[in-house]
Amino acid sequence: MSQVIIKDDEVDIVIGALQSDLTSFMEEWRPFFSRFHLIIVQDPDLKGDLKIPEGFNLNLYTKSDIDRVVGPVSNSISFSGYSCRHFGYLMSRKKYIITVDDDCTxxxxxxxxxxxxxxxxxxxLTTPATPFFFNTLYDPYVDGSDFVRGYPFSLRTGVECGLSCGLWLNLADLDAPTQALKPELRNSRYVDMVLTVPARTMLPVSGINIGFNSELVGPALMPAFRLAKEGKLRWETVEDIWSGMCVKVVCDHLKIGVKSGVPYVWRQERGNAVESLKKEWEGVKLMEDVVPFFQGLRLSEGAVTAEDCVGEIASKVKEVLGGNDPMFARAAETMVEWIKLWKRVRAAE
Structure with missing residues (x-):
């Protein structure tokens, strides 16, 4: 892999804390986290103080901080559960944000x-992406690879990468029905590969292990879509899936790349898939309407920033999906409120 000079002051690592004792998690990641600034956001539903080992440069945000910053903006924005990490995105002022779930090593x-x-x-994130023509040797910018015969030279400079989607070993990010049917299924294959997701192709983005360029796509990663019976586990949420499709539409429109592949994390087991199925099934069914909607979505030439794009997506969600289920109407409202909050917090600097 080609070496890239990383400026430590350009990176924030955002951690959403859903467990009170982060000692084991932080110590496992110390070799890689200690050189960067960390933002830890405590799930506002988690009572008591967090246990965090010393030796890290970090800011800790709790429910009182969330209430102070967000204020009476809207009751539609929730930072409960894994959504708490989005408050870290809101507070970060770094170009690059990396986030890993607290059940991963x-x-x-x-x-x-x-x-x-x-x-x-x-x-x-700092090497180009190639969303407009697929290279059959995958990432052409890594050592030992290049563009294959027939790849247009006019496209070989690539475009900026806005989102890096990492993967997982051990417990794969399956939905509750699949995990319930295959309780012993584990991902043990480490494939040292990165590819650019083609333009106009949707993908299920998971917040478990991602990095993104906040300057390019930060506002599009948002806590917008919540299930009526949403729980605390990944099996019980679809918020990051919804946000991922929003950000992919934004990237396609703004001609920004999305990559998937390494890095991997090792994901621990948490929760019961059968019990989670009762909460997530509603979201599984809704995806059958959501995916075609995002696949056909096109934005106007006037949308030139991520904020503009999210506003237009919200309008389309309300217009096209709002009548199908009240959850879509609420999601559209939350997206609008999120962009207002994003702009207000930054204007106050």
Whole structure:
């Protein structure tokens, strides 16, 4: 992999804390987190103080901080559960943001070497993406690869990458029905590969392990879509899936790339898939309407920033999906409120 000089002061690592004792998690990640600034956001539903080991440069935000910053903007924006990490996105002023769930530890590659997920995300974000023509050798910018015969030279400079989607070993990010039917299924394949997701192709983005360029797409990663019976576990939410489709539409419109592949993290087991199925099934059914909607979505030439794009997407959600289910109407309202909050917080600097 080509080496990229990483400026430590350009990176924030955002952690959403859903457990009160982060000692084990932080110590596992110390070799890779300690050189960067961290933003830890405590789930506002988690009572008591967090237990965090010393030796990290960090800001900790709790429910009182969220209430102080957000104020009476709207009751539609919730930072409960995994949504708390979005408050960290809101407060960060760094160009690059990396986020990893607090039930994940560093992964090992095929040589049993611990991988540096933070550096790999930065490499993905600081090398070009190629969304407009697929290269069959995958990422043409890594050592040992290049563009294949027939790849247009006019497209070989690529475009900026806005989002890096990492993967998981051990417990894959399956939905509750699949995990319930295949309780023993684990992902043990480490594939050292990165590819650019083609333009106009949707993907299920998971907030478990991602990096993004906040200057390009930050406002599009938002806590907007919540299920009526939403729980605390990944199996019980679709918020990051919804946000991911929004950000992919934004990237396609603004000609920004999205990558998927390494880095991996090792994901621990948490929760019961059968019980979670009762909460997530509603979201599984809704996706059948959501995916075609996003696949056909086109934005106007007047949308030139991520904020503009999210506003137009919200309008289309309300117009096209709002009558199908009240959750869509609420999501559209939340998206509008989120952009107002994003602008207000930054204007107050």
């Amino acid at each position: 560093p992964a090992r590659d095929t040589n049993n070497k611990i991988t540096d997920a933070v550096s790999q995300h930065i490499i993905n």
